[in-house]
Amino acid sequence: MSSPARTDLGRALCIITGSSRGFGRAIAREMSRLVKPGSALVLTARSVDDLRSLQAELAESEAGRAGVVVVCVVADVSQKEGLESIVRASQDAFSEDMDHVLLVNNAASLGDVSRYAKSFSDMAEVDSYLSLNVSSSLCLTASVLQTFPQRPGQRRTVINITSLCALQPFRSWVLYCTSKAAREMMFRVLAEEEPDLRVLSYSPGPLDTAMQTLARSRTADPSIRKSFSDMFAQGQLLTCEASCAKLMKLLLEDNYTTGAHIDIYDV
Template sequence: MTGPLFIITGASRGYGRTLTTLLAKSNLATQHSTFILVARNLDDLKTLAASLQTLPNPLKIIYEVADFSQSDLDPVASSVLSVIPLQEYSAVYLFNNAGSLGPLKRIRDQDAVDIEREIRINVTAPLVLTSKVLKKFADTVPKTVVVNVSSLAAVQPFDCWGIYATGKAARDMFHRNIAVEEEAVQKEQTQSSNGPRVRVLNYAPGPLDTAMQDQIRETMPDIPLRQIYIDMHKEGKLVKTEDSAAILVKLLEEDTYENGTHVDYFEVGPAKVCET
């Protein structure tokens, strides 16, 4: 049996890039770990892969270009699974990180094309990919972990964030449902109530200092929430990707969270900014 398998979508930039790097350096990544890096930009993937290869821990790095805005997502998700080496893994970690902020405007001002595209990227794509990963690994690997990179917007409405919040809320719910379903499957197969073989976590990383925040400050209508984010940026109160990703890695290493739960960075990380 080889080491664990890590599949990270949206791996090449921002939070995904930082998370991938910290995972590769963590106690989760034992020798002979395999990393599947998924993103839209080939050059960014190559750059990340090259940086990971310089780490002292020998890793197998594979990257795959995937566009989750495509109308037919089945072949896109299948292409991700097709590059995974056929071998026995000690564990499988899937990180549903890829997503899109979309147009920041009120529901009454949204159009059908944008709505369909954002739901496809933020909901349908991770659902299709997760379904395929579970089908392939959940019954054969000792432990499968599915992590949804969530948001406070999944549990709280924000002005002009309706489409994004809808997608995040839907993602939280289908990940929660996976936890319930897979525990039921495990009991049916083994008649055992021992610890779950499939672990699920919804993790809200906080307002990160990334290109997404640039988009918020530049494109959001002139409403009070926009000014809040402008002020947070000016005052250095946005969350560093390294700080948030470190908390997520720690949660996974400790492995004591309630299965399927939603955990916010501010519940477990350094409390240095407001809970907006």
């Protein structure tokens, strides 16, 4: 029998990439409510104003008043210096009495979906995409695990925000599908290697975000583009908040198989 779900995420250090908007912003808000006083959130993205407005909002919230510290790191995760500054800020925000380290690898881009696979002959272009969408999450995760090694009484959780595109090919989305599939395998290997770590690949469903706007306006393949436009027109997109609630449920129940891909519709 599984143990009852927790009601909080503990006294936690939460590092959330891509938290300036969309799903990452919703995760930051929700985690700030679910952590205990004395926790810290490290929010990171490139858009300084969006990060600062979220920081101010959380400072005014119940979490802020209860002493949850929110740190913003303006960083490009596709750059070595960006990852270094996230790790440094996380180290500074950490305190010895924290009992949970959580890393959410959420930042991503759709890439150029206006072209088909046969047009991607420029290696520098592909490398640059993969560096943001694949390398950054491996290198950041590895750096966080090195910085916060397993200690008695402390939990560590690594979340990969994935997609149906990790499992299914979408015409004209070669970069995105490739990156989501690669990331998932990366986290499956990590789960095999680190049995003390909790690893989750969460697929949040079709969300009403900037990424969806790009999907329905730029996708080259007409049938894929139409399916995204129809989903929008028929009100089938999910709010980030609704999807995030399911992710939090998974984290609080904490009985998923480490390394698993879990889709919102299965929660």
